[in-house]
Amino acid sequence: MATIQSATGPLDTEQLGFTLMHEHVLVMWPPMYQQYPELFDRAATMASAVEKLKRAKASGVDTMVDLTPIDLGRDPAFIREAAQLSGMQIIVATGLYYQVPFYFHHRPDEAMVDRFVKDITEGISTTGVRAGVIKCATEPEMHPMNERVLRASAKAHRATGVPICTHTYPANRTGLDQQRVFKEEGVDLGRTVIGHSDDSGDIDYLDRIIQNGSYCGMDRIGLQAPRTDAQRADMVTALVERGYANRITLSHDSSCHIDMIPEGIVEQMLPQWNPTHIPTTIVPMLRERGVSEAAIDQMTRLNPKRLFEQTQGY
Numbered sequence: 001m002a003t004i005q006s007a008t009g010p011l012d013t014e015q016l017g018f019t020l021m022h023e024h025v026l027v028m029w030p031p032m033y034q035q036y037p038e039l040f041d042r043a044a045t046m047a048s049a050v051e052k053l054k055r056a057k058a059s060g061v062d063t064m065v066d067l068t069p070i071d072l073g074r075d076p077a078f079i080r081e082a083a084q085l086s087g088m089q090i091i092v093a094t095g096l097y098y099q100v101p102f103y104f105h106h107r108p109d110e111a112m113v114d115r116f117v118k119d120i121t122e123g124i125s126t127t128g129v130r131a132g133v134i135k136c137a138t139e140p141e142m143h144p145m146n147e148r149v150l151r152a153s154a155k156a157h158r159a160t161g162v163p164i165c166t167h168t169y170p171a172n173r174t175g176l177d178q179q180r181v182f183k184e185e186g187v188d189l190g191r192t193v194i195g196h197s198d199d200s201g202d203i204d205y206l207d208r209i210i211q212n213g214s215y216c217g218m219d220r221i222g223l224q225a226p227r228t229d230a231q232r233a234d235m236v237t238a239l240v241e242r243g244y245a246n247r248i249t250l251s252h253d254s255s256c257h258i259d260m261i262p263e264g265i266v267e268q269m270l271p272q273w274n275p276t277h278i279p280t281t282i283v284p285m286l287r288e289r290g291v292s293e294a295a296i297d298q299m300t301r302l303n304p305k306r307l308f309e310q311t312q313g314y
């Protein structure tokens with residue numbers, strides 16, 4: 001048992017319940033709305049987000065980890081309001097996507113680390129919302145600037161103890177690059193989730209990620225490319241058969257609102273890409289494939305709880 005920070009305040013890890021480890025409330029490019037505020041209808045976006053979160057809650061999801069980094073429009077006040085209005089427990093992230101913003105180009109890594117740590121220990125901006133997880137990405141491959149983001153994330157993790165959850169480009173096996181950098185920074189890989197691993201069809205790659213100690217984030221479920229639901233469910237089953245249920249987390253990487261795709265397209269073209277899909281469709285698919293209730297419970301409840309229970313810096 002441990003107390004962690006959610007969008008609406010402290011949360012006991014016993015209350016986490018069924019947890020989606022990689023989702024988003026908002027994904028957007030804020031400079032657009034600084035210049036063209038007429039392009040963002042906050043009230044309508046809030047109403048639609050709340051409806052989607054309520055549906056997810058009704059389908060059995062208790063907690064969502066919002067892995068929106070600073071530079072993809074993280075908005076803690078919006079997330080807190082959506083959590084309050086929907087009843088969904090949401091954990092907010094700090095960290096950067098895969099590039100170093102211009103602001104930090106000629107400043108030391110510590111400038112990034114200090115901001116991340118401040119988000120975690122004091123709160124984001126003046127909202128009082130504290131981040132409970134660190135997000136970083138490597139896309140499409142690791143480069144020196146990306147490495148700076150990963151090292152800063154690792155340092156903030158070690159200073160605060162909150163877990164690291166990543167985005168990778170599995171075709172380039174970038175999860176292994178991330179693990180190497182984290183290891184060099186002294187990170188206990190058992191406190192990291194290597195995300196988007198289910199975009200890979202290479203079980204040897206996923207086996208290596210798990211053998212190195214990280215959790216495999218099977219967290220793009222519902223997107224039918226590059227892998228279908230059936231292929232993703234088959235891979236989860238194969239990993240469970242190897243005895244790895246204690247090293248897998250499940251999620252969709254869906255967004256209540258994502259501004260890089262025009263409105264209505266996600267609902268129309270990607271109807272399975274929403275936070276109800278795992279409890280309503282994928283869990284039954286896993287059962288059909290012989291995955292036990294204990295393993296399902298492990299992936300959806302116990303693993304998130306164990307990740308968040310390790311709250312000490314080191």
Ligand SMILES: [Zn+2]
Nearest residue numbers: 022067167253
């Ligand atoms: Zn994501």
